Amino acid sequence: MKGQSVSDPSKKYSKLITVVSILIPVVVAVLFSVRLPNVAPLDFLPPIYASINAFTALILVVAYVAIRKKKIKLHESLMKTAIALSLVFLVMYVAYHMTSDPTPFTGEGMVKYIYYFILISHIILSIGIIPMVLITYVRAISKRFADHKKISVITFPIWLYIAITGVVVYLMIAPYY
Numbered sequence: 001m002k003g004q005s006v007s008d009p010s011k012k013y014s015k016l017i018t019v020v021s022i023l024i025p026v027v028v029a030v031l032f033s034v035r036l037p038n039v040a041p042l043d044f045l046p047p048i049y050a051s052i053n054a055f056t057a058l059i060l061v062v063a064y065v066a067i068r069k070k071k072i073k074l075h076e077s078l079m080k081t082a083i084a085l086s087l088v089f090l091v092m093y094v095a096y097h098m099t100s101d102p103t104p105f106t107g108e109g110m111v112k113y114i115y116y117f118i119l120i121s122h123i124i125l126s127i128g129i130i131p132m133v134l135i136t137y138v139r140a141i142s143k144r145f146a147d148h149k150k151i152s153v154i155t156f157p158i159w160l161y162i163a164i165t166g167v168v169v170y171l172m173i174a175p176y177y
Contacts, residue, residue, distance in 0.1 A: 050170035057163035
């Protein structure tokens with residue numbers, strides 16, 4: 001862009017953000033079709049990664065409160081932790097699905113529609129949040145705080161929704177494991 005210098009970090013990271021934002025959902029989709037032979041199902045993982053989602057939601061809220069109170073270093077640490085937890089969640093989630101058959105949701109009536117609405121919105125938003133988190137993070141580390149704030153007011157509630165609905169989806173499907 002004309003107003004941006006060549007040393008603008010957002011330009012430096014934009015291709016990487018694009019690649020990562022495409023690569024993660026594609027790799028996850030491909031790995032979902034892979035079943036590791038001779039590996040015991042990792043049935044213990046769902047409550048762990050659901051707990052990680054719950055903890056991520058809590059950290060996001062505490063990070064929001066921290067930045068509102070101008071505790072910038074605390075906010076920064078909490079956000080890095082939320083990103084790390086999201087990565088740990090993703091690794092565990094994929095590992096579980098590579099070792100276990102899908103669990104069908106057999107609820108009926110209105111609860112079935114609620115479950116699928118939450119699940120589908122959770123999945124779609126979890127794909128879209130990848131570039132949003134990365135862009136928000138790059139703007140922060142680039143000290144472009146006005147731009148960071150503009151996108152973070154969108155990123156935060158979506159990421160929080162994803163973390164909370166991850167727990168809700170787990171709680172709704174847990175009886176069918």
